Amino acid sequence: MTTTTKPAAPVTAVAPNRRPGPARLALRQGRLEIRQFLRSRESVVFTLGFPIIMVLIFASIFDDDLGSGVSYTQYFITGMIATGLMTVSFQNLGIWIPIERDRGVLKRYRGTPMPKWVWFAGKVLMVLVIGVVMTALLLAVSVALFDLRLPSTTAAWLTFGWVSALGITACTLCGIAISSLARTARSGSAVVTPIALVLQFISGVFFVFTNLPTWMQQVAAIFPLKWMCQGLRAVFLPESFGAQEPGGSFELTRVALVLGAWCVIGLVLCLTTFRWTSRRDG
Secondary structure (H helix, E strand, O other): OOOOOOOOOOOOOOOOOOOOOHHHHHHHHHHHHHHHHHHOHHHHHHHHHHHHHHHHHHHHHOOOEOOOOOEHHHHHHHHHHHHHHHHHHHHHHHHHHHHHHHOOHHHHHHOOOOOHHHHHHHHHHHHHHHHHHHHHHHHHHHHHHHOOOOOOOHHHHHHHHHHHHHHHHHHHHHHHHHHHHOOOOOHHHHHHHHHHHHHHHHOOOOOOHHHOOHHHHHHHOOOHHHHHHHHHHHHHOOHHHHHHOOOOOOOHHHHHHHHHHHHHHHHHHHHHHOOOOOHHHO
16 A cells, blocks of 8 residues: 655745844934824923024014114024024933833833844933924924025025034933933923023023123033033024123034033933932932
């Protein structure tokens, strides 16, 4: 008796599970962070709406000519872009990270196999995207309603780019670092908001910087917001206006050095002080 043997089924090669690369992981986390941000109406309204509301109020009240053909709006927009970038990064992260820490989100995230850097990359991408959107809206409103003159040269736009990039990087790192000072979720706003408000008033955001007391100018010069404002003034104001700055010019080299130094300081503070768990968790 003969037996027939069935041909063996072809062996299908099983492709190994491919893990997404670093860039893909960062983009996924960034999309998640942006969705979470957009779901919080309060954050969206405050972060995107605050600079625009301030421009609408101040530009409608003050229409003075500051000299050299510079209107108050032309001067004021530089401070509002800088403070808007600070709000998106420093203030937003300093308030929301303690909330995530207090709710145990960071503790659970640390227990997953996901690399820790991915969480930070997601925060950075969220800040960059929201910062670009905020700046575009602010410029569009100012051009449409208050005849803001945009930069007319490539060099000015390049300056705008690197000042904004260095400024938002420094503020992002400092925002992550200062989040560790908040003992609870509720105290995050109490820690960060007063610092942000004081810096805005002494850094030439709401007032012409050289009209402030000398001691106030010296204190403001320690922190990055003043240098962000000064760098953006070099973009939106005529070159002759730089003679009215405390240093007699816009000092773009010094702006770059100070903002770069704050990026390094912020990174060191993040590496040495950041906590994944709340104080009660140890």
